[in-house]
Amino acid sequence: MSAERFPQIFARLQRGPQIIGLKDAALVAAYTGAGPGDVIVDAGAGAGWLAAYLGHAVGSAGKVISYEVRPEFVQLAGENIKRAGLEKVVQIKKADIYEGIDEKDVDVVTLDLPEPQRAVGHAFAALKRGGYLATYLPNIEQVKTLAEAAKEAGFVDIATYESLQREWLVRPQGCRPATTGIMHTAWLTFGRKP
Amino acid sequence: MSAERFPQIFARLQRGPQIIGLKDAALVAAYTGAGPGDVIVDAGAGAGWLAAYLGHAVGSAGKVISYEVRPEFVQLAGENIKRAGLEKVVQIKKADIYEGIDEKDVDVVTLDLPEPQRAVGHAFAALKRGGYLATYLPNIEQVKTLAEAAKEAGFVDIATYESLQREWLVRPQGCRPATTGIMHTAWLTFGRKP
Amino acid sequence: MSAERFPQIFARLQRGPQIIGLKDAALVAAYTGAGPGDVIVDAGAGAGWLAAYLGHAVGSAGKVISYEVRPEFVQLAGENIKRAGLEKVVQIKKADIYEGIDEKDVDVVTLDLPEPQRAVGHAFAALKRGGYLATYLPNIEQVKTLAEAAKEAGFVDIATYESLQREWLVRPQGCRPATTGIMHTAWLTFGRKP
Amino acid sequence: MSAERFPQIFARLQRGPQIIGLKDAALVAAYTGAGPGDVIVDAGAGAGWLAAYLGHAVGSAGKVISYEVRPEFVQLAGENIKRAGLEKVVQIKKADIYEGIDEKDVDVVTLDLPEPQRAVGHAFAALKRGGYLATYLPNIEQVKTLAEAAKEAGFVDIATYESLQREWLVRPQGCRPATTGIMHTAWLTFGRKP
Numbered sequence: 001m002s003a004e005r006f007p008q009i010f011a012r013l014q015r016g017p018q019i020i021g022l023k024d025a026a027l028v029a030a031y032t033g034a035g036p037g038d039v040i041v042d043a044g045a046g047a048g049w050l051a052a053y054l055g056h057a058v059g060s061a062g063k064v065i066s067y068e069v070r071p072e073f074v075q076l077a078g079e080n081i082k083r084a085g086l087e088k089v090v091q092i093k094k095a096d097i098y099e100g101i102d103e104k105d106v107d108v109v110t111l112d113l114p115e116p117q118r119a120v121g122h123a124f125a126a127l128k129r130g131g132y133l134a135t136y137l138p139n140i141e142q143v144k145t146l147a148e149a150a151k152e153a154g155f156v157d158i159a160t161y162e163s164l165q166r167e168w169l170v171r172p173q174g175c176r177p178a179t180t181g182i183m184h185t186a187w188l189t190f191g192r193k194p
Numbered sequence: 195m196s197a198e199r200f201p202q203i204f205a206r207l208q209r210g211p212q213i214i215g216l217k218d219a220a221l222v223a224a225y226t227g228a229g230p231g232d233v234i235v236d237a238g239a240g241a242g243w244l245a246a247y248l249g250h251a252v253g254s255a256g257k258v259i260s261y262e263v264r265p266e267f268v269q270l271a272g273e274n275i276k277r278a279g280l281e282k283v284v285q286i287k288k289a290d291i292y293e294g295i296d297e298k299d300v301d302v303v304t305l306d307l308p309e310p311q312r313a314v315g316h317a318f319a320a321l322k323r324g325g326y327l328a329t330y331l332p333n334i335e336q337v338k339t340l341a342e343a344a345k346e347a348g349f350v351d352i353a354t355y356e357s358l359q360r361e362w363l364v365r366p367q368g369c370r371p372a373t374t375g376i377m378h379t380a381w382l383t384f385g386r387k388p
Numbered sequence: 389m390s391a392e393r394f395p396q397i398f399a400r401l402q403r404g405p406q407i408i409g410l411k412d413a414a415l416v417a418a419y420t421g422a423g424p425g426d427v428i429v430d431a432g433a434g435a436g437w438l439a440a441y442l443g444h445a446v447g448s449a450g451k452v453i454s455y456e457v458r459p460e461f462v463q464l465a466g467e468n469i470k471r472a473g474l475e476k477v478v479q480i481k482k483a484d485i486y487e488g489i490d491e492k493d494v495d496v497v498t499l500d501l502p503e504p505q506r507a508v509g510h511a512f513a514a515l516k517r518g519g520y521l522a523t524y525l526p527n528i529e530q531v532k533t534l535a536e537a538a539k540e541a542g543f544v545d546i547a548t549y550e551s552l553q554r555e556w557l558v559r560p561q562g563c564r565p566a567t568t569g570i571m572h573t574a575w576l577t578f579g580r581k582p
Numbered sequence: 583m584s585a586e587r588f589p590q591i592f593a594r595l596q597r598g599p600q601i602i603g604l605k606d607a608a609l610v611a612a613y614t615g616a617g618p619g620d621v622i623v624d625a626g627a628g629a630g631w632l633a634a635y636l637g638h639a640v641g642s643a644g645k646v647i648s649y650e651v652r653p654e655f656v657q658l659a660g661e662n663i664k665r666a667g668l669e670k671v672v673q674i675k676k677a678d679i680y681e682g683i684d685e686k687d688v689d690v691v692t693l694d695l696p697e698p699q700r701a702v703g704h705a706f707a708a709l710k711r712g713g714y715l716a717t718y719l720p721n722i723e724q725v726k727t728l729a730e731a732a733k734e735a736g737f738v739d740i741a742t743y744e745s746l747q748r749e750w751l752v753r754p755q756g757c758r759p760a761t762t763g764i765m766h767t768a769w770l771t772f773g774r775k776p
Contacts, residue, residue: 003324005301006227008386023357026224030216033200036230036253059230059253107199130197139756140369140528147364160362162371163217164746166765168334168354168381170341174721175334177356177766183748184759187362192199333562334722358552360571368527371572377554378565391712393689394615396774411745414612418604421588424618424641447618447641495587518585528757535752548750550759551605556742556769558729563722565744575750580590 006056006084013080016047016073020112020136023165024185025053028110031161031190032132036061038107041126043067043097043119048077048090050112050136055081055090064090067097101126112136117149124153124193133191143187155191162187200250200278207274210241210267214306214330217359218379219247222304225355225384226326230255232301235320237261237291237313242271242284244306244330249275249284258284261291295320306330311343318347318387327385337381349385356381394444394472401468404435404461408500408524411553412573413441416498419549419578420520424449426495429514431455431485431507436465436478438500438524443469443478452478455485489514500524505537512541512581521579531575543579550575588638588666595662598629598655602694602718605747606767607635610692613743613772614714618643620689623708625649625679625701630659630672632694632718637663637672646672649679683708694718699731706735706775715773725769737773744769 010022020028028050034040038058042051045068055064068074077092084090095102097113101122108131109123116135123133133155137143143160150158162184166177204216214222222244228234232252236245239262249258262268271286278284289296291307295316302325303317310329317327327349331337337354344352356378360371398410408416416438422428426446430439433456443452456462465480472478483490485501489510496519497511504523511521521543525531531548538546550572554565592604602610610632616622620640624633627650637646650656659674677684680697683704690713691705698717705715715737719725725742732740744766748759 003322005324005326005386006229007225007326008227008324010227022224023221026220027217027359029223030220030247031201033202033204033250035200035250036255053224056227056229057251059255061230061253061255128197130199130202132199132201139758141756143362144364144369148366158364160364162360162362164358164360165221166356166358168337168356170338170352170354170383172342174723175338176721179764179766180762181765182761183763183765184761189364192202333564335562368529370527373570373572374568375571376567377569377571378567391710393712393714393774394617395613395714396615396712398615410612411609414608415605415747417611418608418635419589421590421592421638423588423638424643441612444615444617445639447643449618449641449643516585518587518590520587520589531750532752532757536754546752548752550748550750552746552748553609554744554746556725556744558726558740558742558771560730563726577752580587 009084010052013049013052013083014047014076016076019047019049021185023163024136024188025050027161027163027188028134029054029057032108032134034058034108038062040064040108040110041101041103041106042110044113045077045092046073046112048080048092050110051077051090052080052084052086055086058089060089062089065103066090066092067095068092069096097122106131108132108134110134116146120149120153124155127193129193131193135189136186138186140187143189146189150191156194158189158191160187160189203278204246207243207246207277208241208270210270213241213243215379217357218330218382219244221355221357221382222328223248223251226302226328228252228302232256234258234302234304235295235297235300236304238307239271239286240267240306242274242286244304245271245284246274246278246280249280252283254283256283259297260284260286261289262286263290291316300325302326302328304328310340314343314347318349321387323387325387329383330380332380334381337383340383344385350388352383352385354381354383397472398440401437401440401471402435402464404464407435407437409573411551412524412576413438415549415551415576416522417442417445420496420522422446422496426450428452428496428498429489429491429494430498432501433465433480434461434500436468436480438498439465439478440468440472440474443474446477448477450477453491454478454480455483456480457484485510494519496520498522504534508537508541512543515581517581519581523577524574526574528575531577534577538579544582546577546579548575548577591666592634595631595634595665596629596658598658601629601631603767605745606718606770607632609743609745609770610716611636611639614690614716616640616690620644622646622690622692623683623685623688624692626695627659627674628655628694630662630674632692633659633672634662634666634668637668640671642671644671647685648672648674649677650674651678679704688713690714692716698728702731702735706737709775711775713775717771718768720768725771728771732773736775738776740771740773742769742771
């Protein structure tokens with residue numbers, strides 16, 4: 001029997017052009033309260049890493065529907081979800097979230113795509129009262145545009161964070177941070193439907 | 195009916211002398227894979243914030259047993275767990291984890307106490323194969339002592355991280371990080387039972 | 389005889405609404421090569437901290453001319469320059485740098501004002517070949533506007549940095565960064581006249 | 583005639599096994615007040631980068647004496663000092679600073695070597711009243727040992743900093759920090775002779 005837990009499975013998923021690592025996926029879950037039983041709409045799936053992370057967090061009582069328009073990513077994300085054993089929890093859906101969200105009363109919407117402002121009204125409509133929006137954006141101009149659109153759509157408690165993580169070398173001969181590392185991934189912006 | 199989700203509940207828990215905020219609790223969950231159905235042993239409970247976070251993550255199919263020796267913290271943590279509606283998932287247990295861990299086959303052990311090296315052997319014994327240890331330590335000397343003890347106890351993949359989070363002010367008149375903030379909380383060290 | 393050196397003098401200058409601390413002044417000097425004998429044009433003087441730092445760096449063989457339009461800051465900066473014993477090196481000049489720079493063949497121009505793009509052409513004209521521009525801007529939109537204007541004005545090697553400094557508590561009982569601190573001051577942008 | 587200023591010269595010096603970059607050299611100068619006319623003792627020279635930086639800062643009225651025991655580094659540092667045109671200001675001295683410092687009444691002593699605690703008493707004796715010590719150490723244990731030794735030697739205002747610098751990509755299509763970079767160089771510790 002396999003003694004593997006999720007961090008090891010996650011680390012072995014296939015990489016796409018841009019993936020959300022543990023540090024950022026962790027914050028998406030924490031600031032949206034993503035947990036057992038939640039229904040989450042995610043877009044774009046990309047390589048499916050965030051969808052997998054959220055699928056693990058919501059568990060078999062929950063559901064993640066991850067929108068993706070590019071056929072090659074529908075394929076890649078689907079494979080990764082299978083690899084992670086989450087095919088009963090996570091659905092990769094070939095659809096354009098800019099066109100609308102079919103689901104209703106969802107707990108969380110996560111948007112990792114270049115123009116989330118085009119989906120933020122759909123997200124607001126799809127969310128339950130009290131539900132959370134999370135976006136993941138590499139350039140600060142995108143964050144500004146999104147934050148304004150989220151406010152106009154009706155979201156409250158809009159907050160933006162960046163997170164810097166350093167690995168430390170903890171050794172008998174001396175402790176210090178690793179010399180080089182990731183200096184920037186993306187800004188995380190959250191909003192709540194009141 | 196309340197439209198509150200966990201981040202709002204978490205933010206309103208009563209504070210103790212030292213609490214683990216969302217940013218660090220998120221990483222504890224992410225790097226241990228804490229999720230639905232897990233059985234987690236936590237110590238010391240303190241104000242119960244990490245226990246509450248983990249209780250939310252494991253859900254009703256899981257269990258968090260949080261050790262605490264100081265009566266006033268048993269009380270405070272208990273109140274916070276009730277406030278969070280997690281009393282069926284999280285048990286605050288008045289016991290000294292340095293003396294031993296009663297539970298067997300647990301998925302994760304989290305240690306937020308000054309001398310985790312005194313509990314690391316108990317943690318190894320209590321964990322399932324593949325289970326994870328997480329510690330939370332404010333001084334680097336503690337990390338070094340713990341990392342050596344964890345290695346001796348048999349843990350593998352021992353890794354230490356620190357995380358720096360900045361809130362950004364995203365405003366029409368200009369975007370910038372907030373001027374002041376938290377520069378340090380603690381180091382997170384993880385290990386896996388092979 | 390006083391045994392005081394510049395860091396102590398600098399720390400005791402009178403504060404204005406916004407001052408440039410040692411960490412950023414140090415980088416302005418480093419990335420422009422500000423040193424003995426240089427002629428530097430600075431604006432706006434504000435409380436005169438950067439002018440004082442640069443005055444110390446260029447020494448008695450150099451010169452700092454610091455433009456300032458607001459009479460109360462001309463006064464405050466003048467007092468600080470006297471306090472620092474730098475009145476033979478640093479001149480606080482009541483003039484609007486947006487209108488032009490009188491000096492020619494200067495080594496460095498430093499701009500710590502809200503719209504440096506309005507002075508960047510004047511800076512280019514005033515600088516020697518090989519001379520450096522430095523700007524200090526708290527919002528990222530300002531940096532973007534400045535960087536574009538600097539490029540159009542003819543500057544090369546345009547680069548932008550931010551610097552985060554943590555003080556560490558190094559104590560027998562344990563080493564760790566101080567808990568709270570300054571998370572953001574401003575971006576430093578540099579350019580060189582080819 | 584060359585239009586080169588120091589930052590360009592500095593960037594072209596030959597690299598050794600470990601060099602002090604602009605960001606850290608800048609802080610050494612800032613926190614010690616290194617400026618025109620100062621006499622500075624530095625050790626070990628290594629590739630001579632810090633000696634060159636300080637030589638530029640003290641100028642022709644000042645002096646930097648940089649101790650080095652390894653012949654290959656005496657050679658390399660000497661070449662770099664020539665390259666920087668600082669041979670009249672900076673002397674690379676083949677001597678072991680652990681054995682003692684010949685100079686008296688110096689303004690600043692900078693120690694970039696593995697066991698600065700062995701030279702800290704010599705540094706105290708060599709410094710003027712009010713003079714500054716600076717050390718540059720990659721492991722935190724070294725910082726702790728040095729800080730205790732500096733206190734015992736009589737230094738006051740002992741403070742330790744680490745500095746993190748991010749380069750930003752400021753582009754029409756979007757602004758963001760560069761993805762990867764230097765996460766750690768060394769801790770800077772300063773002390774003052776009262």
